[in-house]
Amino acid sequence: MKKILTLLAAAMVAAFYGLSAAQAAENTEAAAFDVTSMEKPEGKDAPAYLRGAYIDAAAAKSKLQEAGYTIVGEYKVLKDGTTILFTDDALKAEGAKEGRGFAAVERLYVDDTNKQITITNPVYFGKAYMQDDYNHAVFYKELQTLASTFGELKASVDKLDFDDLSGYHFMMGMPYYEDMIEVAEGSHADLVAKAKASKEFLFELKLSDNATLVGMELEKKTTKFPKKIGLQNGLVLPYMVLIEGDKAKVLHGKFYIALSYPLLTMGEFMHIATVPGAIETDLQKPFN
Template sequence: MKIYTKFLLVVAMLFASSVVSAEDKEVSTYLQGAYVDVQTATDKLKSIGYEIVTTYAPVEKGHTIVFTNDALKAEGAKPKRAHASVLRLFIDDEAKTISFTNPVYFGKAFMQDDYNDVVFNAQLEAINGAFAGLKGSEDKMPFDDLAGYHFMMGMPYYEDIDELAEATNEELLARARAYEEGKLLLFELKLSDKSTLLGYEIGKETKKFVEKIGRANAAVLPYCVSIEDGLASSLGAKYYLAVSYPQLSMGEFMTISDIPGAITTDLTKPFKK
């Protein structure tokens, strides 16, 4: 009986250890693989049910494909979750590589306690099925740290958004469409009657930060703006850059210390009366 009891105790300890290990598992920020061109990638994404939202050039000789589907839009339609409605694929025509935003990583970061593993793992499986040989990036973070992530003490969390303007949704959308004759509005994705996600172009000088701290993560752009319940907002730039570049050191962050403020300034301009 004592031997049996000890056996059960060992099994229980091993089980507990496996649970802790699963919870503490590190998740790669990006899924990287062999080069395919924009048209080939677009065709592959469409073949597995994705809608192409826009194709954008964040850097010279590089393109980001922003894509979505009904499941992602349904998640993004939940209150304050609009940024989870799209995924991105950066195609580097210079380095001849591709890099997807990992659905599980950004799903957990942007959905917080509303994260649905079934939905975001399904995206991961679909992408891996269509693009063979993808491997996790060196950029990564423990899964359980993603929902409460901030770069360091005093830095913003996911919920610490940049509030850009208040008005009716219709008025805010009208301003975004009209500013600079709509040339900076990269996409408009309606998620519900109360929520729309916009892709917006930031200034030419502002977006140079990508080349400075790592073009491999250029899927960080285009920057997005949420229009929801009469508020135009964007993810706090100090949060969004840090979660997109989790290996960024304090020294590297200081080299772009003016960029978060510049991003907020750029995104506020379209919504001024």
């Protein structure tokens, strides 16, 4: 009965304010987060994000640095908030493994619209990106560090079964993690140089002699999609390109957006049906 009432309240909020279903649910259900629930996550739902009390970007970066993290980059999400991208030696070591570079960076979103901060759950995204190479001890420790750094946090209503994350896809026929899109090919040095020379370039993170992760800006019209499906998860931007060997690869938009918005409905996905294709086109341009 309580769950039904919560869902009804979320629907009423969504109808009144024009919010996405996920954002409306976030406003009506705020579950306290127990870090130890992720100590043994098998068979449990893993929240995609942790929500915390609002602090500005400068304070958030300071806390991250005091906790031992390196700030990789900073990105303004429309006019509604700032994504801070950060890493440490443990994350970089995991990301240096073949095909796992996207796991090297975590994100914190200073949400000026909803007056909160949102942090990626390392266990959730670590499992999704590392697949069979996932080392729970590494990512659980990252989760513990973030929770102790930012105090009381709440679990997002966005969540997926932990056991399904390594094989996640939105639905039948949709791409999996490994179905990355190759946006360019060439020598590693030339691909990195082209990325850094483009106006879309945001940051570079060298993972190994063979792997470099770069943050890239998308076209303005492409970046508007979080407003349609929920700015509470605005840290979905910026997009990253993994330059590994002689190929530049990106996560398929239909995989990455669905993973970042696990409560997304088919109807909401249809509202942004052109976005995955636009992302691919946008990220090919810097390498032409």
